[in-house]
Amino acid sequence: MNPPVAELEEAVVLTGGFPVLAGVTLVLEPATLTVVVGANGAGKTSLLRLLGGLDPLARGRGVVAGVDLANGDRRLLRRRVGWLGHEGSFYDDLSVAENLRFAARALRRPLEDVAPALARVGLADRAATATRRLSAGQRRRLALAWLLVRRPELWLLDEPYASLDDAGRALLDELLVDVVAAGATVVASAHDPLRSTQSRRTLTLAGGRVVGES
Template sequence: MSPVEPVPAPSTTVAIAAPVVALRHVVAVLGRFPALAGASLEVQAGEVLLLKGPNGAGKTTLLRLCAGLVPLVRGEAEVLGHDLRTDRAAIRQHVGLLGHQNGLYADLSVRENVRFWGRTAGASDGEINAALTQLGLDGRLATVPAGRLSAGQRRRTALACLIARRARLWLLDEPHAGLDADGRDLLDDVIRRAVGAGATVLVASHELERAKALATRIVTVAGGLVHNESPDDAGADRGGRV
């Protein structure tokens, strides 16, 4: 008898998870300008996808399209298994967007802002407090009106709102902007934790060194199209998806 036990043959029916984002030849226009001109992209669950490209390439439009904020003119798009054209309401309950603006109410305190956005997603007090703690916003800062915060503190508050909303798909547009070194480390930690908890993240950034360290895959957006990077560009040294 062979010392090596025979290994059973793997099942021929392997369950393949549907991609979290599936865009096929999508066209989106801003005014009369085609910001996305036939872009295609697939993102699997648990990926951290870095979108890089020059200003005006279509990165922000791509993120806003995935959030259902930009209408799909042509092509097919599914986000979290829902058709982006017909089922935006179902998608939005699970999507968190951090854009160039923070979506905060200047007259409300940090805690009141995070509580409001958390409550819209049904978050408990414990989850809201945890989000504040994770971003270092508990204590004195929690009672400061958002309008009196520095740019970095406002960004951290917006991130806490995103955490409290428990989004499954994070769409981050220049998330490092305005953050100091500690804030950037904190953001990277937040993203890693979110992915560890099952979230998928799309990041548009010009801060390539930092974002590359975070990404499991990189694509370049240029001229309204999405181009895949070579596998060596991201994630290879960490065994990440490419």
């Protein structure tokens, strides 16, 4: 049996001295899809950022992808996770394809992966378009293509359905099924529990703590 991808025990994350995560304990098994739901300020984004090594662990214990969050090199962890955030995640003055080639080169992935990733998310005809000219939904699709090129072990998706139209949402659902089947672990935050119908697990956060699980 494969070891868990992530284990948190009473994990606390502070922002300006305030505990945005106030003692979260959870285990993420490999090749699973977990949806984190909760109101604004519940700590969903903070949990994802902690799992991605983007924010430091203030107290408690945590190991993600074999990296100790308290003492390990979080840069090593970051190379193994893929992040899809709320905001625009790209260099606006580069084209769609250039942004993906930058990521591929940084991670020493084959540049040949760029075109199939763009085709998969329906942006093949936008490869030469400046990223700043994309709509919000297209930027979201580009973010998904970035993750496809990266092929991370752990996908961290913050409100992944935001800005996507119905076709985009269907594409994302289909893509998540595929990446989980391929062995990746996915953690996605959402306001709307209905969006988590295909999840094997749903965590409910409130006040920086896990208050429910189904």
